[in-house]
Amino acid sequence: MSYKERLSDINRDGPVSLTQQIVDVFSGAIEAGDLGPGDRLPPTREVAERAGVNHLTAARAYRKLADLGLVTSRVGSGTFVRTAAAAAGVAAPRSGSADPGWQHYALPEETEMHSDRVVTDMLIQADQADAADLLPLSVGYPASSLYPVDRIAELTAEVLAEDAGEALQYTAIEGPLALRTALAEHMARRGAAEDPDAIISTTGARQALALVARAILRPGDVAACESPSFFGVIDSIHTAGARILPVPIDDDGIDTDALEALLRRHEIRMLAVQPRLNNPTGRDLSPERREHLIELARRHGFFILEDAIYGDIRFEGETLTPLRAEAPDHVVYVDSLTKTVGGGLRLGWVAASGPVLERIARQKRLDDTHSVTLTQLVGARFLASGDHERHLAERAIPFYRERRDALLEALGTELSPVASWVHPRGGGHLFLTLHEPLDDRELLDEAIRQGVAYVPGAAILPERPRATHMRLSFGFLEPSEIREAVRRLGTAIRAVRRARRPSAAPRSLPVA
Ligand SMILES: Cc1ncc(COP(=O)(O)O)c(C=O)c1O
Numbered sequence: 001m002s003y004k005e006r007l008s009d010i011n012r013d014g015p016v017s018l019t020q021q022i023v024d025v026f027s028g029a030i031e032a033g034d035l036g037p038g039d040r041l042p043p044t045r046e047v048a049e050r051a052g053v054n055h056l057t058a059a060r061a062y063r064k065l066a067d068l069g070l071v072t073s074r075v076g077s078g079t080f081v082r083t084a085a086a087a088a089g090v091a092a093p094r095s096g097s098a099d100p101g102w103q104h105y106a107l108p109e110e111t112e113m114h115s116d117r118v119v120t121d122m123l124i125q126a127d128q129a130d131a132a133d134l135l136p137l138s139v140g141y142p143a144s145s146l147y148p149v150d151r152i153a154e155l156t157a158e159v160l161a162e163d164a165g166e167a168l169q170y171t172a173i174e175g176p177l178a179l180r181t182a183l184a185e186h187m188a189r190r191g192a193a194e195d196p197d198a199i200i201s202t203t204g205a206r207q208a209l210a211l212v213a214r215a216i217l218r219p220g221d222v223a224a225c226e227s228p229s230f231f232g233v234i235d236s237i238h239t240a241g242a243r244i245l246p247v248p249i250d251d252d253g254i255d256t257d258a259l260e261a262l263l264r265r266h267e268i269r270m271l272a273v274q275p276r277l278n279n280p281t282g283r284d285l286s287p288e289r290r291e292h293l294i295e296l297a298r299r300h301g302f303f304i305l306e307d308a309i310y311g312d313i314r315f316e317g318e319t320l321t322p323l324r325a326e327a328p329d330h331v332v333y334v335d336s337l338t339k340t341v342g343g344g345l346r347l348g349w350v351a352a353s354g355p356v357l358e359r360i361a362r363q364k365r366l367d368d369t370h371s372v373t374l375t376q377l378v379g380a381r382f383l384a385s386g387d388h389e390r391h392l393a394e395r396a397i398p399f400y401r402e403r404r405d406a407l408l409e410a411l412g413t414e415l416s417p418v419a420s421w422v423h424p425r426g427g428g429h430l431f432l433t434l435h436e437p438l439d440d441r442e443l444l445d446e447a448i449r450q451g452v453a454y455v456p457g458a459a460i461l462p463e464r465p466r467a468t469h470m471r472l473s474f475g476f477l478e479p480s481e482i483r484e485a486v487r488r489l490g491t492a493i494r495a496v497r498r499a500r501r502p503s504a505a506p507r508s509l510p511v512a
Helices: 003-007 017-034 044-051 055-069 085-091 100-106 116-131 148-169 177-189 206-215 230-238 254-263 288-300 355-368 374-385 387-414 441-450 479-499
Strands: 072-074 076-080 199-203 224-225 245-248 268-273 303-307 331-335 347-351 420-421 428-435 468-474
Touching: 003 017, 003 044, 003 245, 017 055, 044 116, 055 076, 055 116, 055 347, 072 288, 076 288, 076 441, 116 245, 116 428, 148 374, 148 387, 177 199, 177 374, 199 206, 206 230, 206 268, 206 303, 206 331, 206 347, 224 230, 230 245, 230 268, 245 254, 254 268, 254 288, 268 288, 288 303, 288 347, 374 387, 387 428, 387 479, 441 479
Parallel strands: 224 245, 224 268, 268 303, 303 331
Antiparallel strands: 072 076, 199 347, 331 347, 420 428, 428 468
16 A cells, blocks of 8 residues: 555544654655655645645644654755655654553643644744645744844854853843843833843743743632733733633723723732734724723732733834833833844843742743843844844834735735724734634634635634634735735635535634
């Protein structure tokens, strides 16, 4: 039986996962010499069809084969058997040889959160986009072409030439003073005067969110979170063991009257909010609601976790100061340079005042002692030299704006009869709602079949969705690709609408 025939023969009811069975088919073919060094593997779409699996399962299997060192992907040309693959294949653990099944009993029980799958799929989709002819409107970070590569290379060389001893050495838990000073000045330029000692440098804003949630919340506590939000915020609160109460947002940001009503019934310890250019709506908290929110925090004694990661990427509307400037003892501020300078640099930070700062520093020490010294020193120079402000104004904002405009134009042409969306004033995302709910799972599967991916509402809402929502991110694709992606999305929506039986009730994906 050829390996292609074996793909059609995989066992849906057996103990071995579908992904692993596909991996086994290919690694077996490589080991047996049916696939030799340099041979091209079939496109993941073909594998998915033959095996009768979702396209993402096929993509995951290819990713696993790459992790095992058996294949390599070349952007634009496909996936190929590596020259050293046969040797690697023999050494690699296969489900048949060394059976790791005992681990299922030894490991503690764990429920996979919906966002785990979304993030894993997003990274696969970004990686496999070319090979799989997939246009991922799901990827929440910009294309690498935005990053100031030459300048970062120069500054890295400078740091290594001048400060190699410091750059390769352990540093303070909070990060080098040079970076904290540059970040304090960066925040002061935005209207929130900071002492460098109020700042803790983190490994991306994602770590900052986790540290703050762990510093403030204990299992069983209640936290509130704007809805929709970023899945990392929702995860951080869940992982700290707290219960999340969703607070709706509209064009003026979080509904503070709804929050006030919740505060009458619950003891809320922390509220997570993005007051400037929320991901995914791209909207701000209005001045009246800012005031109301601060007043509520003071009256009820809760912390506000202000996530400001998109706050500088503004296309329209008045520039707003960070909320932290108005109530530094209540607001713990989280930010990073990842959406403009380089996601891989993981340059994030927290600013906080009072005992909570100590608690966050302790969590940072428990987590990873400190972030990478070299990139922190490079980041310090990038900020202090004025490069960052220039990059933001001349490159990053026009880059995102051009893509936002392309998305709005394409949506207007393709989707206005079936959907409505929130007009983003900035940021990298758009929040869309279908006029008629559709089965979330069917729609996402059909979209991927059509060659487009998005983040479904269930991953970005702390509560179970009542309508079909999508987050469409516009930083990763070229404007022409965005237009094509929206066209494919329109095709997918129409196909699922046509196939829908009138009696079928909409089915949602599980909530994180
Ligand atoms: C609102 C928001 N906060 C935090 C993060 C995490 O950012 P980082 O890449 O710096 O960890 C993201 C990333 O997508 C985000 O969208």
